[in-house]
Amino acid sequence: MCKIIAVDLDGTLLSSENKITTYTQKIIKLLIEKNFYFVFASGRHYIDVMEIRDSLKINIFMITSNGAKIYNLDNKIIFSDNLEEDIASKLCRIKYFDTEIITQIYQNNQWYINNKKINNNFCSALSSLEYQFFHPDNFIFQNISKIFFTSKNFQKLSMLKRKIINCYGNKIHINFSVPGCLEIVSGTTSKGHGLKLISNLLGISLNNCIAFGDGMNDQDMLSIAGKAYIMKNADLRLKNALPHVEIIESNDNDGVAKCLKKYL
Incomplete structure (x- = not known):
């Protein structure tokens, strides 16, 4: 069974109104109760990702700034890499x-x-x-x-x-x-690199990871996860780059939560 769920924020988990719906929040919390590990993987700054996490009152891993800063469940930085x-x-x-x-x-x-x-x-x-x-x-x-x-x-x-x-x-x-x-x-930084690091840290195979995304900065993360999903509203170039990845409902239609419900 998949145990790590890595999800992009903008265009994926967040609606176009920059919100996480009540239904999506419910599904996330139920999965965490069943010992799934959640990873928010975003290009956003750590502070912005942290605020979204705190609004849900959950403990998660955070891949921020497209993998340049990665934080564990205790909010401790476990990877940092800056541009030369x-x-x-x-x-x-x-x-x-x-x-x-x-x-x-x-x-x-x-x-x-x-x-x-x-x-x-x-x-x-x-x-x-x-x-x-x-x-x-x-x-x-x-x-x-x-x-x-x-x-x-x-x-x-x-x-x-x-x-x-x-x-x-x-x-x-x-x-x-x-x-x-x-x-x-x-060059050593990406969302995919972050997911590998977290997978190794937890001792859980990448085959037991699920990943969701909508942008080209999600491509390497989606490519290495055991199961990947692309949002209906995703960049067409991402869909073309990963033609065998399943397309799910849009971010404005609770696509991630509806997909994850089956894992309950």
């Missing part, structure tokens, strides 16, 4: 003056941005963190867990992704969480 300073510095400069793209940084417990132009996918309301502005000429590029670029110009972001891959290769892990958000972490 030189790479972080160059990434933060590459589109700093492009008004169509927002450059964003997670550094320790801080969130930094270069601008807040409205014609992009900047969704500050999704986070409880308060952003600050940065300038690369007087910024210290240490302890940066994630850099991400948001824009409504998807073509520009796709070109930027190719450029960054050409420059840094496997030194970074780069993916779209949604079409308008390009996220970069260390």
Whole structure:
């Protein structure tokens, strides 16, 4: 029987209103009572994932910032990996003056941005963190867990992704969480790496893991889980990349909870 349940948040467990329904909360708690381990696997900052966890009053593992920071059931950090300073510095400069793209940084417990132009996918309301502005000429590029670029110009972001891959290769892990958000972490970091770490820690085979996701940053996690599910509302590129993975109901229709009910 599957004993580890790893689930993405935005577009997967969370509705489009940024909420977890009462029905979904009930199913999660029932499964935890039956000794299933839950893992929230998100690109979000640790503080935001922690607040979602605490609102449910449950103990879970947390894979945050796409795997750059991982926490155990006791809220202790069990893995941390940051971008190399030189790479972080160059990434933060590459589109700093492009008004169509927002450059964003997670550094320790801080969130930094270069601008807040409205014609992009900047969704500050999704986070409880308060952003600050940065300038690369007087910024210290240490302890940066994630850099991400948001824009409504998807073509520009796709070109930027190719450029960054050409420059840094496997030194970074780069993916779209949604079409308008390009996220970069260390090359040894990913949601899949986080799930492997937790699996090893618990002594539970990856074959006994279930994973849910909707974005390209979920692909490696879905690929290694014994059973994987993709949301109906997921990125088409994810569906095409994993054509044999089952598609379930959307995040706005309690897709994860309805799927998990059978494991009760």
